[in-house]
Amino acid sequence: MSGGISNVTVENVHVWNSRRGMRIKTAPGRGGYVRHINYRNITFDNVRVGIVIKTDYNEHPDAGYDPKAFPIIGNISFVGIHGQGVRVPVRLHGSEDIPLRNITFRDMSVGLTYKKKHIFQCSFVQGRVIGTIFPAPCENFDRYDEQGQLVKRAISHNITDIDYDL
Template sequence: MSGGVSNVTVENALFWNSRRAVRIKTAAGRGGYVRDITYHNLTFEDVRVGIVIKTDYNEHPNGEFDPRALPVLQDISYSSIHGKGVRVPVRIQGSDDIPVRNVTFRDMSAGTTDKQHIFQCAYVEGRVIGSVYPAPCDNLDLYNEHEQLVKKSTSQNISDIDYSF
């Protein structure tokens, strides 16, 4: 991704027998933004990783890119996500330079197959609303189904830089 992607909705989709279901990948040197992305009513069946956001995808067409061109990832929501046979439901890998901001999960049951299949998060901030299984990352705020704060995260790993446009 270079440039910018915004106002995208992915809904009513089935992903099966796949390594990855939905993925956003970018890296330093790409610049631009990924924002206002909505995923709704997705089903995962026999998927290794259901949701992936990766900010160190270091493939560039050539060596001539500006490593200081950092992409912005924000305002990404996932709702009504269900499935079975999912090894890792969520893997969000932000970084100190490229944090992932304002990610929301609502109504999710990934149907994992054993105890090691958990949310994996780094340098992400956001919230979980209502019921989400398996347990979400510690660095996400927890809200009840009425969107009332239940537990504020104490470990979001993100500086106070304002990345909004």
């Protein structure tokens, strides 16, 4: 990606027996943007990592790219995410140069195959979770109840708990 992508809806998708469910990947030097992306009614069955946003993919077609061209990632929502047999439901890997902004989760319940501390993984992400989310989201998110009332503000948006050993 070196241009931009926006205003995309992905809905009513069933992903099974896969390494990745939903993935957005980019890197420094790509520039552009990914914004206003909506995922709705997604089901995972036997998926290693359900949702991935990765900003250090570091794959370029040639050496002539601008390493200071940072993509802008934001306004991405995940609503109605369900499933079973998922090892890591969420891995959101922003960075200091490419933070993830305005990421929203609502109505999520994913059964796990692997129980470890960091199964909802985040770094340099800002956003909100609305209502009950399972597994528990990382501390980077503001928490809202089902009626949209703020329950708890995030302590920091730069907390890092990415564990690639899973």
